[in-house]
Amino acid sequence: MSQPQRIVIIGAGLAGASAAAGLRDRGYSDEIIVLGNETHQPYELPALSKGLLLGDAEEPDWVREAGFYREHDIDLRLGSTAARVELGARVVVDGEGAEHRYDRLLLATGSQPRRLPIGGAGLPGVRTLRTLDDSLALRENFGRVGRAVIIGAGWIGTEAAAAARRHGVEVTVVDRISSPLLPVLGEEVGGVFRDLHTENGVQWRLNAEIAEIAGGEDGVRAVRLGDGTELPAELVVMAVGAAPRVDLAHAAGLELSDDGGVAVDAGLRTAAPDVYAAGDIASHFHPRYGRRVRVEHWANAKNQGAHVAGNLIGEAEPYLNSPYFFSDQYDLGCEYRGLADPDTDELVVRGDLAKREFIAFWLRDGKVAAAMNVNAWDDGDALKALVDGRVAVTAQQLREADLAALVS
Incomplete structure (x- = not known):
């Protein structure tokens, strides 16, 4: 495999920025272009639902210090969206119509929060938590509302509930499952988290369906359940999971897996020549499990980004790390x-x-x-x-x- 003269990375989140830094750490000296649609320098996500949301931190953990990209000649283009990828021409076209030729391409477009298709989902006061701006806005909301309903009893939902209680907000968590974190931990261990939150004042509405979010132009008033119960709230946090951002890959003709991600081999390569994917969107054939695995946690994005850097410049090493994540609640x-x-x-x-x-x-x-x-x-x-x-x-x-x- 010849040495690429220009590597384009779509996505300036943890996976993309870790790949760019990893290339320089490995001594790659040719051109690196990173396109990121946010205006913040690349940052890590854990603090958004932990220290930052709690009020214990004022900024996230940055992937690298602000001057790193300039000092290492990484062309970091913030606020720049990739509009399409032309695989045959080996070109990425950005939102301004500029073309970026590549020898190797990495897709690291991350995920976006899901929203339930219910009435009132777009009302003022309905928030999601995925970005730095989301976290700061949600923390500000926690400081001025009295009651919040959190839809979703997964990791983001339970961490957001803990942060809201820290700020003195009355919290109700609603989910159709019978115990928080049930798909990951099961009933018995999930019950530990249920009891922890109950002791800290959280109300649960489990095995519940949501009919709609009630309110108007002034904002949210309540969450209405399927049985007609209304849960008063001035704030609703929709924490019902995330969807991989694969529209760009799909439009380019890349293969998608059954789990919704971009299909890649053990070395994070797609079937298209010289195109790789890492992080939340990568449906990675994991040698340890003998099947495709798509993981949305922080460590996967960080480690896959660093790993794929080597493969972008000629290595062919499989990614073998086991999934890992952590949580802090109360x-x-x-x-x-x-x-x-x-x-x-x-x-x-x-x-x-x-x-x-x-x-x-x-x-x-x-x-x-x-x-x-x-x-x-x-x-x-x-x-x-x-x-x-x-x-x-x-x-x-x-x-x-x-x-x-x-x-x-």
Whole structure:
């Protein structure tokens, strides 16, 4: 594979900016163009639903310091949208009509928040949380409203609920599932988060359908449930997941996977010559799982961006990292590694769920598919090794044995 003279990256989020920085870290000295539709310099997302939203921070974690891109001759074009990709001509056309020829192209367009197709979804006072501007606006709202309804009991919804309670807002969380975080953690571990929020004053409306959001030009008044119940609110946070931004890739003719992402191989390459994808949009064939995996968490964007930098300049290394994310809610901190199916995997708990000091394992075929440590910080390396190494273990060993000894 010849050395590219110009690499174009579409997307100035964590994946795209990490790839650009990774190219320079590897000694690549030719042209790098990064097109990003936001006007902020590239930043990481975790603080948006944690420290920034809580009021503990005034800015996010930047991918690199502001001067880095200029000092390393990275042509970072903020506020610039890619309008189309012409694969045959190897050209990206931006929103102003300018053409950017590429030798290698990376798509790192990220995700956008979903909105429920219900009446009132566009009313003033209905917010989503995805960008820095979203987070700052939502924090300002938390400082001046009395009641909020959060639609969605996933990670963003539960973290937003914790932040709202910090600001003194009365919070109700609504979801059709029976327990928060059910698809990821299952009923028993999800119940730990339900009880945590209940103790901190959050009201739950689970197993509930939403009919509409009521209000008018002045803003939101209430959320109306399917059974006719009205939940008064001056603010609604719609936290019902995110959709990969694949319109550009689809219009260019790139293959999309069943999970909605751009289909890439183990090395993050699409079927189109010299075109790669990383981060939220990458439906990546993962050698460890033997199937495609699309992960929307922070670590995946950061690590895939850094990894694909090598492949853009001639390496052909598979991306092997296991999914990883973390969350902080009230006095609970947790880290999750791996990829479990709580409906079919065996749950093994080491520690005390009631005290919220435990490690949860999900066993599949006698091996650890995923592990989550909650307020337990001494075994991170062992947990990573158990998940990555697919070490054969028993439930009793996970409950009682020295975890480091299981992987030594």
